Amino acid sequence: xxxxxxxxxxxxxxxxxxxxxxxxxxxxxxxxxxxxxxxxxxxxxxxxxxxxxxxxxxxxxxxxxxxxxxxxxxxxxxxxxxxxxxxxxxxxx
Numbered sequence: 001x002x003x004x005x006x007x008x009x010x011x012x013x014x015x016x017x018x019x020x021x022x023x024x025x026x027x028x029x030x031x032x033x034x035x036x037x038x039x040x041x042x043x044x045x046x047x048x049x050x051x052x053x054x055x056x057x058x059x060x061x062x063x064x065x066x067x068x069x070x071x072x073x074x075x076x077x078x079x080x081x082x083x084x085x086x087x088x089x090x091x092x093x
Contacts, residue, residue, distance in 0.1 A: 020088045037081035
């Protein structure tokens with residue numbers, strides 16, 4: 001998955017995703033949660049890379065969420081949001 005590396009590029013990428021998502025998801029609260037989940041993931045991924053961590057994949061992120069005590073529902077929500085984000089990236093390339 002393509003990811004942003006700087007603060008501004010994360011924000012710009014998420015902003016584009018929000019616009020794309022608004023065309024597909026009419027419920028504002030669900031759009032906000034989805035975009036928020038993606039932004040958290042992208043920031044986590046950036047921090048992992050800055051720390052020199054080789055594991056900054058989606059699976060590593062879900063494992064860390066689990067280790068931090070996230071419920072199955074929370075992990076599923078993150079997976080769904082990141083899956084939509086991946087679809088956004090594919091359709092906008």
